[in-house]
Amino acid sequence: MTASAQQAPTTTPVRVEKDLPVCTKGVSNPDGSTRTYQDYALCMAAEINKAIDSFGAGNYEQAVEDINEAYFGWYENALEPPSMTLPGNRKVKMEGRFTRVKLAIRNNPSDPSIPDKLDLIKTAVARDAMVLDGALPDSSPESAGKKLLTEKKKEPVDESKMNSVDFITAFTLLLREGLEALLVVTAIILYLVTSGNRKLCKAVYLGVAAAVVLSFVLAWGMQKIVGGAGAASEMIEGFTMFIAVAMLFYVSNWMLGKTSGQNWQHYIQGMVTTSVSSGAAKALVFAAFLAVIREGAELVLFYTAAFAGGGHNPLWIGLGFGAGIVVLAVIFVIFRYGGARMPVRPIFMGTSILLFIMCISFVGKGVQELKEASFILGDTNLPWMKYYFPELGIYPQAETILPQLILLVASVWIIVHHTMSNRSASRDRDTAGQKNPTATPV
Structure with missing residues (x-):
């Protein structure tokens, strides 16, 4: 019935x-x-x-x-x-x-x-x-x-409180939406620099710039076609998340593969450069582009919705936005230039793991978007989850946790597989060195 x-x-x-x-x-x-x-x-x-x-x-x-x-x-x-x-x-x-x-x-x-x-x-x-x-x-x-x-x-409005809300909202929105895209882009740039493919960084930066511009176009289109908010908008954002997950999972697995077994030996023996194929290069650029345009379009819609009225102070909104830009820039510099000074192999491994983590975050957020759109029905609350982090896509709901656990298991399996391959390759090198003591150590 x-x-x-x-x-x-x-x-x-x-x-x-x-x-x-x-x-x-x-x-x-x-x-x-x-x-x-x-x-x-x-x-x-x-x-x-x-x-x-x-x-x-x-x-x-x-x-x-x-x-x-x-x-x-x-x-x-x-x-x-x-x-x-x-x-x-x-x-x-x-x-x-x-x-x-x-x-x-x-x-x-x-x-x-x-x-x-x-x-x-x-x-x-x-x-x-x-x-x-x-x-x-x-x-x-x-x-x-x-x-x-x-x-x-209505109670009288406290102007100082409103100013602080405008500042914190502008700052939080930019940091919340921008940090995820920044981490993805930084991981890709760091990989290209440490692998001797610095020339491809320009393509990534151009892809990011194009994504920023197209974020406004996409947000405008969503505003005109589906009103900027509503079930249709949530569905677009949710499915875009899943596309990003597929791309990032592929890229992170590909990066991790460069650290294992014979792949790593070929890299070492080539001294500083391991070439990136045309297809892999396009995947890297597209992954960065997709991460930025998805977060960028949502950020534009959030800012439009949050500050559409005339009761907001542009000065405090601008200060919040500027503070967010500064924080993101500092994070980029620390990861980009600090990471480049670290040993190469941990960088490859670390960037791969970071992208796996972003995949898990995006899956949770994608499911949440589709739940809000009523595309995914069900809301199984998990009362034992006292602490949760919506910024990372972690919600106290079985509908989001289950696919995240599946992706987590797959990610751990891939990481363990590559780690075991590394150890096996290391043992083979040691055995070869004992049989041929005059061989040049790697």
Whole structure:
């Protein structure tokens, strides 16, 4: 029996906040004033109220659509980016709540607690909005958001708090999205330099530059075609992640292969250069390009959504962006020039392992994007995971952890295989040296 055919709950939730007006999209209120985070929370709450009404009427599919509008239309665009600055992984927790309540409506609509879960989302988002506006301290409980919903009266905005939120949001977004792409590009550049293929670095840099430019084009296209946010956008981002995983896994395995057995001996005997085939060179450039354009397009969309309104301070946004650029540049210099001074073989091994780690991170994030788009159904929470790192794509959910574990096992197997091959080659060299003492040591 489908969800829509099942009997509706007999109890209707009693909501203390009634008659919240449904908002029109934009950055301004009907009176012309600039919307604050509290305004966006009230607009989102109005959509949640529509979902509760649809659910109470037994129209479950419409309830899910109303929740999607609340999330993609209001939360993801206006409130999700700055919520990353709040302690306690608020972004991840709220994403999980939206996903779980939609699954509950689809799978068990007779559950009488569903309206309460929707009310909890409204209250939690209202609390976060008040914190972002400086109307509440960070330590405030979620129940503090009820005041905004019941009184529908916004607290005054703390300008200094808003400035700090603008700075931290701009800095965090750039560091969060840029660091992954930077690590991939740096690993590839470092490999090319240490393997004597410095001439190919120019192609990688050109690929990165092209990716930066095309990031704006891709973001513009996503904005025009799918609205920049929504299930379609999440699906595009998710599948792009999986393409990046395939490319990085191939590149990291190829790099690691250069450190094992006869491949390493050929490299050593050639003194400083091991040629990179045309196909491998294209794969390296494309891997760097793909990592940058995926993160770049998402960064453009995040910045557009986070700072579209007129209530933000361009100075503090610019300072946050500039600080992020400086940090990324320092990280690049440390890895690029510090790594080049290290022994060659550990560099090859280290860059390969780093790219394997990025693959695992991208898999988790790709699955999470598809979960948000409702392409992957299910939200199996893992309560034993007390600590998780969304920045690395590690979430307390079986749907993300399982493919990551599979990829981890495959990566470890490949690394162990190459390591054993190295040891075998080393023993063969020692045996050959004992039989031929006059041979020149490697």
